[in-house]
Amino acid sequence: MLVMRHISKVFRTDLIETHALRDFSLEVAEGDFVAVTGPSGSGKTTFLNVAGLLEGFDTGSYSLDGVDTSGLSDDARSRLRNEKIGFIFQSFNLIPDLDIFDNVDVPLRYRRMKTAERRERITSALDLVGLASRAHHLPSQLSGGQQQRVAIARAIAGDPKFLLADEPTGNLDSLMARQVMDLLEQINEMGTTIVLVTHDPELARRAQRNVQIIDGQVSDYRPYESHVRPVREAAPQAAGATT
Amino acid sequence: MISHDIRPILSALLRNRTGAVLVALQVAIALAVLVNAVYVVKQRVDKIGRPTGVDVENIFVAISAGFATDYNHAATTRADLAWLRRLPGVRAATLSSNIPLSGGGSATTLFQTPEVKGEGTFMNYFDVDESGVDALGVRLVAGRNFRADEILPEDPTGSKPVPNIIVTKPLAKALFGTEDAVGKVTYDALGHPVSVIGVIEHMQGSWVDSDKLDHVGLLPRRAVGPNATYLVRAVPGQRDAILKLAEEHLSTSDLRRVLRIVRPLDYYRDRSYQADRNIAIFLVTVTALLGCVTALGIFALATFNVNVRTRQIGTRRAVGARKADIVRYFMVENWLVTTAGVVLGAALALGVGYALSRAYELPRLDLYYLIGGVLVLWAIGQVAAWQPSKRAAKVSPSVATRTV
Numbered sequence: 001m002l003v004m005r006h007i008s009k010v011f012r013t014d015l016i017e018t019h020a021l022r023d024f025s026l027e028v029a030e031g032d033f034v035a036v037t038g039p040s041g042s043g044k045t046t047f048l049n050v051a052g053l054l055e056g057f058d059t060g061s062y063s064l065d066g067v068d069t070s071g072l073s074d075d076a077r078s079r080l081r082n083e084k085i086g087f088i089f090q091s092f093n094l095i096p097d098l099d100i101f102d103n104v105d106v107p108l109r110y111r112r113m114k115t116a117e118r119r120e121r122i123t124s125a126l127d128l129v130g131l132a133s134r135a136h137h138l139p140s141q142l143s144g145g146q147q148q149r150v151a152i153a154r155a156i157a158g159d160p161k162f163l164l165a166d167e168p169t170g171n172l173d174s175l176m177a178r179q180v181m182d183l184l185e186q187i188n189e190m191g192t193t194i195v196l197v198t199h200d201p202e203l204a205r206r207a208q209r210n211v212q213i214i215d216g217q218v219s220d221y222r223p224y225e226s227h228v229r230p231v232r233e234a235a236p237q238a239a240g241a242t243t
Numbered sequence: 244m245i246s247h248d249i250r251p252i253l254s255a256l257l258r259n260r261t262g263a264v265l266v267a268l269q270v271a272i273a274l275a276v277l278v279n280a281v282y283v284v285k286q287r288v289d290k291i292g293r294p295t296g297v298d299v300e301n302i303f304v305a306i307s308a309g310f311a312t313d314y315n316h317a318a319t320t321r322a323d324l325a326w327l328r329r330l331p332g333v334r335a336a337t338l339s340s341n342i343p344l345s346g347g348g349s350a351t352t353l354f355q356t357p358e359v360k361g362e363g364t365f366m367n368y369f370d371v372d373e374s375g376v377d378a379l380g381v382r383l384v385a386g387r388n389f390r391a392d393e394i395l396p397e398d399p400t401g402s403k404p405v406p407n408i409i410v411t412k413p414l415a416k417a418l419f420g421t422e423d424a425v426g427k428v429t430y431d432a433l434g435h436p437v438s439v440i441g442v443i444e445h446m447q448g449s450w451v452d453s454d455k456l457d458h459v460g461l462l463p464r465r466a467v468g469p470n471a472t473y474l475v476r477a478v479p480g481q482r483d484a485i486l487k488l489a490e491e492h493l494s495t496s497d498l499r500r501v502l503r504i505v506r507p508l509d510y511y512r513d514r515s516y517q518a519d520r521n522i523a524i525f526l527v528t529v530t531a532l533l534g535c536v537t538a539l540g541i542f543a544l545a546t547f548n549v550n551v552r553t554r555q556i557g558t559r560r561a562v563g564a565r566k567a568d569i570v571r572y573f574m575v576e577n578w579l580v581t582t583a584g585v586v587l588g589a590a591l592a593l594g595v596g597y598a599l600s601r602a603y604e605l606p607r608l609d610l611y612y613l614i615g616g617v618l619v620l621w622a623i624g625q626v627a628a629w630q631p632s633k634r635a636a637k638v639s640p641s642v643a644t645r646t647v
Binding site: 089109 | 248251254255256258259554555557558559560561562563564565566567568639640641643644
């Protein structure tokens with residue numbers, strides 16, 4: 001699903017060069033649920049931006065669902081993001097002036113989908129996150145957890161193969177965080193690959209596989225092997241401990 | 244595709260409408276002022292540009308005033324005209340009682356019968372000699388010109404009969420309808436019969452604001468002294484050189500009179516239209532400024548909207564919006580604001596136009612101007628929103644992952 005090989009990403013100013021990612025390699029298989037952890041400044045966000053095609057990289061190669069992303073035009077990257085990737089952000093990033101229905105509709109409109117199909121997808125995504133009855137509420141009328149569930153509905157409405165979650169529970173209390181994690185696990189079980197970027201080891205433990213980034217490199221990189229340890233079963237206790 | 248985008252943009256706009264409403268009001272006022280101002284300007288420009296019937300560009304005016312007790316008006320004017328007519332490059336010269344298009348002139352009323360009853364017909368008249376028609380450059384389309392022996396002597400009281408007259412077509416029509424005017428008789432204000440011997444195609448008279456500006460008659464009579472007004476028509480391109488020669492000669496040829504004024508005829512025409520020109524310039528300036536202020540308002544609103552929505556733009560880009568989608572979003576949003584203003588402005592423009600037409604007896608606003616104004620405001624809106632929209636498209640999608 002996601003294959004990054006020897007990626008480097010350098011931020012340059014007049015005075016300094018910051019190597020955000022160096023010789024960064026990672027593979028994520030289809031259906032995987034991977035948690036990416038690491039201390040502040042380790043390169044997690046840069047990885048997230050590169051993996052989500054939100055930023056380019058300097059050297060190396062990155063293929064997403066079999067598509068080599070290097071050399072793609074800006075429009076092609078937008079299309080790939082729209083079709084293959086669902087984003088879940090720490091701050092939800094809902095559009096405050098649009099109601100829930102229209103928020104979930106945003107990526108579908110950019111896919112030039114017909115109205116009837118969009119309506120069906122929005123309704124089923126909102127159903128899945130349990131907010132179909134709030135479709136015409138504004139984000140400000142919902143709790144943080146509900147807003148993040150709307151963001152998840154937006155992310156999955158387009159039926160992406162790959163979900164990229166950036167600290168999805170960072171702004172939530174533990175109960176809401178657990179609901180959001182439950183939802184992510186449910187989505188993963190339905191076949192969607194999930195990469196979860198977090199600094200919270202408790203959350204990371206609920207993923208099938210943990211990857212740690214330190215100083216812009218994967219600290220325990222190895223070419224992909226099938227999981228032998230489904231960590232997910234330990235999740236209820238882990239989540240319970242945080243409440 | 245654009246109509247596809249309108250509903251969510253409109254609903255977002257309606258939830259956050261203060262700035263949009265203010266800019267829409269600005270657009271509405273701008274449209275109302277623009278349309279009516281351009282309409283008034285067009286009327287003024289049309290008025291200034293009306294054909295005069297007179298060869299204005301090639302004529303100059305010289306005015307002398309005899310002051311000495313032994314000044315002989317008849318002799319001096321005869322000598323002056325003889326000198327002027329001999330000058331190479333002069334087509335014709337005449338003594339005239341007044342200057343066309345100058346704002347000063349003489350008028351009388353003509354009547355159908357010697358009893359001088361009823362309303363009569365207004366006539367703005369000029370005393371000229373046998374060279375009058377040629378010196379004015381007017382076109383004789385029926386009848387004949389005055390002969391030299393028909394030119395009457397000065398008549399300071401204006402009470403002596405003038406048997407022959409040349410009139411403009413509009414005056415002929417006012418006097419005799421569609422009948423051929425040549426040979427017809429009308430009556431002056433004292434009941435003296437006046438025969439029309441010639442008709443000229445068109446000539447504007449003295450007062451540019453008069454609705455009977457082209458009711459003009461030429462009378463075969465020497466203008467009264469001791470002031471002498473000469474209208475001198477040069478061949479094209481020679482006017483200024485001859486004007487200079489005439490000025491030198493007339494100011495020294497007879498020291499019993501003083502040469503008061505030597506000016507091209509277009510000076511008088513331009514002076515008469517000065518107020519119209521000033522109004523047109525003022526309205527064009529105000530309209531242009533208003534257009535600029537409106538553009539700035541739209542630009543400011545679009546810039547503000549882009550600045551406060553940086554994260555939203557990044558999120559839209561992250562979930563799949565292309566740069567063109569972002570540009571389109573802001574252009575459509577701006578178009579909606581402008582359109583709201585334009586709809587309100589159209590109603591306002593019609594209202595203002597109606598009020599102006601009633602208060603100043605102007606013709607009703609032409610709807611083509613309204614359509615033109617709407618298109619101009621739409622264009623201003625799109626041009627003003629273009630740069631902020633392009634700037635919005637440059638927002639990186641990675642903005643979406645930045646922590647607030």
